[in-house]
Amino acid sequence: MKNEKAVVVFSGGQDSTTCLFWAIKNFKEVVAVTFDYNQRHITEIECAQKITEELGIKHHILDMSLLNQLAPNALTRDDIAVEDGKEGELPSTFVPGRNLLFMSFAGVLASQIQAKHIVTGVCETDFSGYPDCRDIFVKSLNVTLNLSMDNQFVIHTPLMWLNKEETWGLADELGAFDFVREKTLTCYNGIVADGCGECPACKLRKKGLNDYLAVRKGL
Numbered sequence: 001m002k003n004e005k006a007v008v009v010f011s012g013g014q015d016s017t018t019c020l021f022w023a024i025k026n027f028k029e030v031v032a033v034t035f036d037y038n039q040r041h042i043t044e045i046e047c048a049q050k051i052t053e054e055l056g057i058k059h060h061i062l063d064m065s066l067l068n069q070l071a072p073n074a075l076t077r078d079d080i081a082v083e084d085g086k087e088g089e090l091p092s093t094f095v096p097g098r099n100l101l102f103m104s105f106a107g108v109l110a111s112q113i114q115a116k117h118i119v120t121g122v123c124e125t126d127f128s129g130y131p132d133c134r135d136i137f138v139k140s141l142n143v144t145l146n147l148s149m150d151n152q153f154v155i156h157t158p159l160m161w162l163n164k165e166e167t168w169g170l171a172d173e174l175g176a177f178d179f180v181r182e183k184t185l186t187c188y189n190g191i192v193a194d195g196c197g198e199c200p201a202c203k204l205r206k207k208g209l210n211d212y213l214a215v216r217k218g219l
């Protein structure tokens, strides 16, 4: 894959930044794409911009504000609280069709810039309740994209079977542990690095980090 080009679906968060480092290691040329859908905090876009600038990666920001028009939810509206889903319900952060749309647009971009590979940080292990993070969805979409554009894309999901602790481990393996820890944004309240510490995203990130630090100590 070393001689080929990849598009990374990039949000500036822990997972997609780890994927960006993974792609830089595995491909000759890497391009990042961020979707702007009026996220709660514009910091997410700024954070993504900063990271790609620092790494010298070409960065496309695509306007996807129509998503907010279609599906108001906790990530885009301040008046809807961020909550974990109750048993059998989807969490309030779920945006129906989000990954379907994002991955499809990433495919259009990949086709335009002649990139064969698409990389996304979705993962099934810490299953968030998002149906469009499942492996079967990604595989199905890969087939659909190839059929729709008569192309041979390969969608990569380096985090698909990793838990949060193992994702920190991968960042470490890629020499990006400190970078990911200090420069990425996971927090629903828009605070970079360790975040607010209170929202579900911060709690999940912190747990994974602590678990990994404990493992790392023992190495």
Ligand SMILES: [Zn+2]
Binding pocket: 186, 187, 188, 189, 190, 195, 196, 197, 198, 199, 200, 201, 202
């Ligand atoms: Zn937070």
